[in-house]
Amino acid sequence: MPAPRDIIPEVSDGIYLKIETVGKLLDDEKFDRALVEMRQLEKRSLNKYERAAVWQMIGYVNGVLGNTRLAIEHFEKALAAQALPQFAHQGVLYSLASLYSGEGEFQRAIDLLQLWFQYEDEPAADAHMLMGSWYVALSQYDDALPFIRKAIMLSELPIESWYALEVNIHFSQGNYAEAVPILKSMLSYWPRRPRYWNMLADAYLQLDNEKATLDVMMTAYNNSQVTDTQRIMALVGLNMAHDTPFTAGSILENEMIAGVLPDDLVNLKTLLQIWLSAREYGHAIATIEKIFAIENDGSWLLRAAKIQVKTGEWRRAGESAERALDAGVDNPVSALLLQGMALTELGEFAEALVIFRKVAAMGDEEEQQVAAAWIRYAEEEINYQQQFAVASGK
Missing domain, CATH: 1.25.40.10 (Tetratricopeptide repeat domain)
Structure with missing residues (x-):
């Protein structure tokens, strides 16, 4: 397509008045009437510029009215006439490129806009983005990127x-x-x-x-x-992988409390493992209580008792072991041993002896040996206390 030229338009007085009338109709958005006037004008004897200008106006109105193919046809005629001044030629090129893109003819749109770029002194950001988006539509990403970057650079405000x-x-x-x-x-x-x-x-x-x-x-x-549940769980996992289990547990627990994540057995058991990894035994015990409330399985209370023995919380360990027995466990002897140990550490030796003698009667050989050792220890402590009481005159 030839380059636009600096043309000085020559318009007769009669044609000028007619074009002016059409212009007023366009300003008033009376497009149908304007189109009728221009069709009549098109039939008259016109010079090269006048005819190109009429085709340009007919193309514009058809574009406004949604008659895309007619708009394209008349814009193409206006360009082919090679009679428009440069500013008008550039305007038609830009409009025609946009119309072709609307029809899905992106390569034709690109070709026209490339011509427009050649003769435009300072192409605006929007023009660069149009070109970039059309290359994207053709999956020509490497060609698209320079235009998109230029558009972003030229834009006065960031456009998301x-x-x-x-x-x-x-x-x-x-x-x-x-x-x-x-x-x-x-x-x-x-x-x-x-x-x-x-x-x-x-x-x-x-x-x-x-x-x-x-x-x-x-x-x-x-x-x-971070609102997506999968992302939240991924964040929990990342914290565990990077040895920050307390943060992992805090996130998981907070999201369960907030109702974002379900307070179900799967999440509670995951939370328990995290708290144990973080050595946050108080949090672990609280989590075990929630699991027990759902499953009503005494083995969870037995696990709590073991943790409390580990942390020296003897009173609570004994209570947890007793509750485990009440709820039912597969191996009650384990719970009895923990209960007896807790009572012994609390100095309640007589009560502990009763428990350990039950273990001796119920347990297997290894458990009986453990019970026997604790029985000896408890009896020695009782004897010592009795001797001390006699010696002190109590």
Whole structure:
């Protein structure tokens, strides 16, 4: 297509008045009447410029009325006439390119806009983005990126969809390193977008930088931007992998309390393992109580008793062991041993002897040996206390 030229339009007075009348109709949005007037004008004897101008106007009105193919036809005629001044020629090129893109003819749209770029002194950001988006429509991402970047650079204000388009291209091509700085910029403008936090975390994960992934997800979580349950569980897992079990447990427990994650057995058992890993035994006992409330299985209380023995909470250990026996356990002897040990440590030797003698009567050989050792110890303590009482005159 020939280049636009600096043409000085020549318009007769009669034609000028007619065009002026049509212009007023267009200003008043009386498009149907304007189209009738221009059709009549088209039939008259016109010079080259006048005819090109009429075709341009007919193309414009048909575009407004949604008659795309007619608009394209008349814009093409206007360009082919090679009679429009440069500013008008450029306007028709731009409009025609947009119409072709609307019809899905992106390559034709690109070809026309490339001509427009050649003769446009300072193409605006929107024009660059149009070209970039049309290349994207043809899956020509490498050609699209320079135009999209230029559009972003020229734009006075950040436009979210433009940034998102570039990021999506990088993700589709696996260029995660290039996506990272763009996503960081996006989050500086739009920090309340969970999707961008997720994409940044995913980009770091694809780059085998789990620590950065964890940092991003924790920042997002602390700003209430991790709302997807799978993402929350992934964050719990990442904290466990990076040896921060207390944080993992706090997240899981808080989300269960908030109702974001179900307070079910699967999550409770996961939470218990996390608290045990973190050596947060108080939290672990509280979690066991919740599990027991659902399953009513005394083995959970037996597990609580073992933890309480480990932490020296003898009174509570004895109570947990007794509750385990009441609820029923597969091996009651284990619960009796724990109960007896707790009573012994509390100095309640007579009560402990009763328990250990039950173990001696019920347990297997190994359990009987353990019970016998505790019985000897309890009896020695009782004898010592009696001797001390006699010696002190009590």
